[in-house]
Amino acid sequence: MSISATTVQGGLTNLSDEIIDELRGRVSCPVLAPEDAGFGEVREVFNAMHPGDPALVVSCSGTADVLDAVGFAREHGLALSVRGGGHSIAGLSASDSCMLIDLAPMHAxxxxxxxxxxxxxxxxxxxxxxxxxxxxxxxxxxxxxxxxxxxxxxxxxxxxxxxxxxxxxxxxxxxxxxxxxxxxxxxxxxxxxxxxxxxxxxxxxxxxxxxxxxxxxxxVGPTVAFTGVFYPVEEAAQVLRGWRNYVAVAPDEVTATFLTVTMPPDPTLPPVLHNRACALVGGVYSGDAAAGMDILRPLRELGTPLMDMSAPTPYVEVQSGFDAFFPRNTLQAYWKSRYLSSLSDEAIEFVAARAKSRPSPVTLVNVFSMGGAIAAVPPDATAFAQRSSPFLLSIDGNWTDARDNDANIAWVRETFRESAAYGDDGVYLNFTGRSDEPPSVAVDSAFGANLARLAEIKAKYDPTNMFRSNNNITPAGG
Ligand SMILES: Cc1cc2nc3c(=O)[nH]c(=O)nc-3n(C[C@H](O)[C@H](O)[C@H](O)COP(=O)(O)OP(=O)(O)OC[C@H]3O[C@@H](n4cnc5c(N)ncnc54)[C@H](O)[C@@H]3O)c2cc1C
The missing domain is CATH 3.30.465.10 (Uridine Diphospho-n-acetylenolpyruvylglucosamine Reductase; domain 3)
Incomplete structure (x- = not known):
C-alpha cells in the first residue's frame, strides 16, 4: 500500500509503506496514516470549515522528532503543515494531503x-x-x-x-x-x-x-480587576460611544473590548439573557485590583445592564472567561478585521447596525482598544508593523451549519467592505479567514514597510519556501 501526498511544488507523490516505516524508525513518536488507529484523535482544529485531511501525521514528542520530521519532508519534497494550537481561522494548519507536524504533545x-x-x-x-x-x-x-x-x-x-x-x-x-x-x-x-x-x-x-x-x-494578579457587563443590543450605539469616550482617557493599565453576541438559553445564565442579543463590554485593569475596580466603573454605567459580572477575578478565570463562545471543531468560522484610526459617531452607528443584522447568533462584532504599550514600540522594531491604530474592528463570523456557509461568508465580506468607509489602516492576519482576494494582498498590507526585510530573512532561512502553509512571505529574489 502507498499513500498519496502533496509535494511542496503542488504535485503528488506516493509514499510506500517502506518509506513510511523508515520515518517511523527515525522518530520516537506516533506517525499516523489515515487507516491507523488514533489518526482521528489528533488534536482537532477550531474551525470546522477547515478540518484538513493530511496524508500523514507526525505527533512529535520533542525537538528531535521535529528535526527528523522536517528532514524527512525535505528529502521527499513533501508539503508541510505545522499545527500548534489548531486555531487558525484560515485553516493554515489543516492542509489536505500534506505531512502534518502536530505539536500537541509538546506543551511543556x-x-x-x-x-x-x-x-x-x-x-x-x-x-x-x-x-x-x-x-x-x-x-x-x-x-x-x-x-x-x-x-x-x-x-x-x-x-x-x-x-x-x-x-x-x-x-x-x-x-x-x-x-x-x-x-x-x-x-x-x-x-x-x-x-x-x-x-x-x-x-x-x-x-x-x-x-x-x-x-x-x-x-500579574493572581487577582485582577475585571469588568463584564451585558447591555441590550438596542443600546449598542450609546454603549459604544461611551466606551470610546472612556478608553480615550483611560490609563494604559486598562484594556477594554466591546463585542456583540446573542446569548444561548443556558440554564446557568439569568433568563433575561436567554436568546438575547447583547452588547458586552469587557475590561481588565493591570495593577492593584481594588483601585482597578474603581477605575473600570464607568464601563459599568454605559447603558441599562442586563447582567454585570464585574468583580476582582482570578487572572486564570478571566483568561478562560470567553472560552464558551468558541467551542473547538463545532463552528464554521470566517473572520475579517480592520484597524481603524478613529471611531467616529458614523462608524459607531455602522457597527451597531451590523451588530443587529448578524445572520448567526454566535457571530461577534468586536471593537478592541489598542494604543498604550502596543504603540510604544516603533513599527520597524519587530516584524509586526501595525501599531499606531487606536482601534481594531473584528468581524468574527461563526455559525454551526455548513449549509449556511455562503450566506455567512457573504455577510462578513460585506461588513468588512463597507467598514472601509470608516478608516482603513490594514488588517490583523491572525483574524483573517481564507480570502476572496489573493493571499498576498492581506500579507502585503499587514507587513507594509517591513515586508522587504522579511523577504530577505525568509530567503536566508527558507530560500525554497518549504514553510508556506502560513501567511506566506515570498523569499526575496524568489
Ligand atoms: C477562538 C479563537 C480565539 C482567538 N483569540 C485571539 C486573541 O485573543 N488574540 C489574538 O491575537 N488572536 C486570537 N486568535 C487568533 C489566533 O492568534 C490565530 O488563529 C493563531 O494562528 C492561532 O494559533 P494556533 O497555534 O492555535 O494555530 P495553528 O492553526 O496551529 O497555526 C496557525 C499558523 O501558525 C503556524 N504555526 C503553528 N505552530 C507553529 C510552530 N510551533 N512553529 C512555527 N509555526 C507554527 C502554522 O503553520 C500556521 O501557519 C483567536 C483565534 C480563535 C479561533
Whole structure:
C-alpha cells in the first residue's frame, strides 16, 4: 500500500509503506496514516470549515522528532503543515494531503521565577502557560481564549487582556528554538541570529518550526480587576460611544473590548439573557485590583445592564472567561478585521447596525482598544508593523451549519467592505479567514514597510519556501 501526498511544488507523490516505516524508525513518536488507529484523535482544529485531511501525521514528542520530521519532508519534497494550537481561522494548519507536524504533545512550560522567564514548547496553548506562570504571580501577555495556541498567536502578533499595559505576545518573545528548512536547530535571541528573532516577532510561521519559545514575564494578579457587563443590543450605539469616550482617557493599565453576541438559553445564565442579543463590554485593569475596580466603573454605567459580572477575578478565570463562545471543531468560522484610526459617531452607528443584522447568533462584532504599550514600540522594531491604530474592528463570523456557509461568508465580506468607509489602516492576519482576494494582498498590507526585510530573512532561512502553509512571505529574489 502507498499513500498519496502533496509535494511542496503542488504535485503528488506516493509514499510506500517502506518509506513510511523508515520515518517511523527515525522518530520516537506516533506517525499516523489515515487507516491507523488514533489518526482521528489528533488534536482537532477550531474551525470546522477547515478540518484538513493530511496524508500523514507526525505527533512529535520533542525537538528531535521535529528535526527528523522536517528532514524527512525535505528529502521527499513533501508539503508541510505545522499545527500548534489548531486555531487558525484560515485553516493554515489543516492542509489536505500534506505531512502534518502536530505539536500537541509538546506543551511543556518551564518557569524561572527569579529571571521572570518562561520556556514554552511549540504546541502549548495559553491555558498551559497561564497555569504555570500564575503559580508565581507572573504572566506572558496571551490571547483571550485559553485553548488558542501560543505558537500561531505569538508568531502572528498576539492581543489579549494585557495588551495596552504590556503590549503584544510577540513583544515578550526574547528567544526561540527553531527547526529550519536546513534541517538544523537554530536559536534566535537578542544575542544570536537577531534577524530571525526580529522576524519571529510577528512574521508568522514562515521561518521554520518553533519548538521552544522563551517569554519575558510580567507580574500579574493572581487577582485582577475585571469588568463584564451585558447591555441590550438596542443600546449598542450609546454603549459604544461611551466606551470610546472612556478608553480615550483611560490609563494604559486598562484594556477594554466591546463585542456583540446573542446569548444561548443556558440554564446557568439569568433568563433575561436567554436568546438575547447583547452588547458586552469587557475590561481588565493591570495593577492593584481594588483601585482597578474603581477605575473600570464607568464601563459599568454605559447603558441599562442586563447582567454585570464585574468583580476582582482570578487572572486564570478571566483568561478562560470567553472560552464558551468558541467551542473547538463545532463552528464554521470566517473572520475579517480592520484597524481603524478613529471611531467616529458614523462608524459607531455602522457597527451597531451590523451588530443587529448578524445572520448567526454566535457571530461577534468586536471593537478592541489598542494604543498604550502596543504603540510604544516603533513599527520597524519587530516584524509586526501595525501599531499606531487606536482601534481594531473584528468581524468574527461563526455559525454551526455548513449549509449556511455562503450566506455567512457573504455577510462578513460585506461588513468588512463597507467598514472601509470608516478608516482603513490594514488588517490583523491572525483574524483573517481564507480570502476572496489573493493571499498576498492581506500579507502585503499587514507587513507594509517591513515586508522587504522579511523577504530577505525568509530567503536566508527558507530560500525554497518549504514553510508556506502560513501567511506566506515570498523569499526575496524568489
Ligand atoms: C477562538 C479563537 C480565539 C482567538 N483569540 C485571539 C486573541 O485573543 N488574540 C489574538 O491575537 N488572536 C486570537 N486568535 C487568533 C489566533 O492568534 C490565530 O488563529 C493563531 O494562528 C492561532 O494559533 P494556533 O497555534 O492555535 O494555530 P495553528 O492553526 O496551529 O497555526 C496557525 C499558523 O501558525 C503556524 N504555526 C503553528 N505552530 C507553529 C510552530 N510551533 N512553529 C512555527 N509555526 C507554527 C502554522 O503553520 C500556521 O501557519 C483567536 C483565534 C480563535 C479561533
Amino acid at each position: 512550560v518551564h518557569v524561572d521565577p527569579a529571571a521572570k522567564l518562561a520556556r514554552v514548547q511549540g504546541g502549548a496553548v495559553w491555558a498551559d502557560v497561564d497555569r504555570e506562570t500564575q503559580a508565581f504571580g507572573l504572566a506572558a501577555p496571551g490571547g483571550v481564549v485559553s485553548d488558542t495556541g501560543v505558537a500561531g498567536l505569538t508568531l502572528g502578533g498576539g492581543y489579549g487582556w494585557l495588551r495596552r499595559k504590556y503590549g503584544l505576545s510577540c513583544d515578550h518573545l526574547v528567544a526561540a528554538e527553531v527547526i529550519g528548512a536546513d534541517g538544523q536547530v537554530t536559536v534566535a535571541s537578542e544575542a544570536e541570529n537577531t534577524d530571525l528573532l526580529w522576524a519571529l516577532r510577528g512574521g508568522g510561521g514562515n521561518f521554520g518550526v518553533v519548538t521552544w519559545f522563551t517569554f519575558a514575564l510580567e507580574e
